[in-house]
Amino acid sequence: MTVNPAHTSLWPAPHASGAVRATVHVPGSKSVTNRALVLAALASEPGWLRRPLRSRDTLLMAAALREMGVDIEEGVGPDGTGETWRVLPTGLHGPATVDVGNAGTVMRFLPPVAALADGPVRFDGDPRAYERPLHGVIDALRVLGARIDDDGRGTLPLTVHGGGALDGGPVEIDASSSSQFVSALLLSGPRFNQGVEVRHIGSSLPSLPHIRMTVDMLRAVGAQVDTPESGGEPNVWRVTPGALLGRDLTVEPDLSNAQPFLAAALVTGGKVVIPDWPARTTQPGDRLREIFTEMGGSCELTEYGLEFTGSGAIHGIDVDLSEVGELTPGIAAVAALADSPSTLRGVSHLRLHETDRLAALTKEINELGGDVSETADGLHIRPRRLHGGIFHTYEDHRMATAGAIIGLAVEGVQIENVATTAKTLPDFPDLWTGMLGA
Numbered sequence: 001m002t003v004n005p006a007h008t009s010l011w012p013a014p015h016a017s018g019a020v021r022a023t024v025h026v027p028g029s030k031s032v033t034n035r036a037l038v039l040a041a042l043a044s045e046p047g048w049l050r051r052p053l054r055s056r057d058t059l060l061m062a063a064a065l066r067e068m069g070v071d072i073e074e075g076v077g078p079d080g081t082g083e084t085w086r087v088l089p090t091g092l093h094g095p096a097t098v099d100v101g102n103a104g105t106v107m108r109f110l111p112p113v114a115a116l117a118d119g120p121v122r123f124d125g126d127p128r129a130y131e132r133p134l135h136g137v138i139d140a141l142r143v144l145g146a147r148i149d150d151d152g153r154g155t156l157p158l159t160v161h162g163g164g165a166l167d168g169g170p171v172e173i174d175a176s177s178s179s180q181f182v183s184a185l186l187l188s189g190p191r192f193n194q195g196v197e198v199r200h201i202g203s204s205l206p207s208l209p210h211i212r213m214t215v216d217m218l219r220a221v222g223a224q225v226d227t228p229e230s231g232g233e234p235n236v237w238r239v240t241p242g243a244l245l246g247r248d249l250t251v252e253p254d255l256s257n258a259q260p261f262l263a264a265a266l267v268t269g270g271k272v273v274i275p276d277w278p279a280r281t282t283q284p285g286d287r288l289r290e291i292f293t294e295m296g297g298s299c300e301l302t303e304y305g306l307e308f309t310g311s312g313a314i315h316g317i318d319v320d321l322s323e324v325g326e327l328t329p330g331i332a333a334v335a336a337l338a339d340s341p342s343t344l345r346g347v348s349h350l351r352l353h354e355t356d357r358l359a360a361l362t363k364e365i366n367e368l369g370g371d372v373s374e375t376a377d378g379l380h381i382r383p384r385r386l387h388g389g390i391f392h393t394y395e396d397h398r399m400a401t402a403g404a405i406i407g408l409a410v411e412g413v414q415i416e417n418v419a420t421t422a423k424t425l426p427d428f429p430d431l432w433t434g435m436l437g438a
């Protein structure tokens, strides 16, 4: 966790002079967009994505699939449907070079796709991508019949020597460091000759809603998936081999990226409306309705979207975030402004996210006068009167949005490299100042 000297730009985080009242149209979900792209690329017929997220992570995914021969036409759909991407699957092939950036979804979901391509596919990415775990995918693919050259550390860089097809079958993995290992193997599973049976043998498994999202989206394109929830064994997922359908999918707003805007209502005692909040979803951000209500807000889900209202009071919370780890930075920011202490549990795997999020949150909130300490699996946050200062972001989009939340309540907070929000929400600074009526 080091500060990158290349990022000296400082963004004065706007301070809220009163209760925020706004409607914020949040762009599409990263997790849904990148799964939809992979499934469309593996399908046997063309598919469409409406309102896909256009951000660094999703553009890297699209670029990588194009490198392997998939045709993705970006355009605008008929009236009212907004941006639409048409995906025309073709025979996947190498040689290709994939830049994963620092996108967990790209670095984990694509090596199985590359194993199905004909020819070598080299994977590389940001320096931090070399530190993020990939062993679950690499080791599993080898068991399933793939040939992979790597340096033996279980991380990038690596080359997958695709043979045009993969045996597949049963495999055991330890996915305690990332649910994305499971999702990666399931997404390509229908195209393996024997399908795939993934058995998680680790101590814990984070981000279960993201695995449910994978299963739901696979079923929606015609795959047969057996899961622990559908009566199967605990920690075992089975995908039957078969062709995938092309789909016309409208991408839901990214509910994890709605978090800072909901937090703004909570922190300022205001009201924020997020249009198109889905009535039913696998996105972990949906848990914010419950978590931010416990922290002092109230919400109403209508046909139009989610109306979230702050009461003026912010309460601390004791919560297990293992299923919804990506919400931790935003919850920690709100907790630092609360009227009582908080304990955030179940998120030791965040040490291997975009940055070591537990260390980064502790350091940056404490440098503004806070009192945060790391535990074995999370954070203790004792609210203190905070003061202005520089909030470093360590090339982590969710650190930047967490700093912006604190800046609403604390004058003089400057966010270093706010542009890092481009990973999943390039419009963040404009949406934020728009919300504040600036």
Ligand SMILES: O=C(O)C1=C[C@@H](OP(=O)(O)O)[C@@H](O)[C@H](O)C1
Residues within 6 Å of the ligand: 030, 031, 104, 105, 177, 178, 179, 180, 183, 206, 207, 210, 325, 326, 349
């Ligand atoms: O599959 C996905 O789309 C994601 C799964 C989670 O990863 P981990 O299980 O590695 O935390 C989550 O944190 C990440 O932001 C997105």
Ligand SMILES: C=C(OP(=O)(O)O)C(=O)O
Residues within 6 Å of the ligand: 102, 103, 104, 105, 326, 353, 354, 398, 424
């Ligand atoms: C952990 C995250 O991303 P990634 O998909 O790179 O793992 C995140 O967006 O919070």
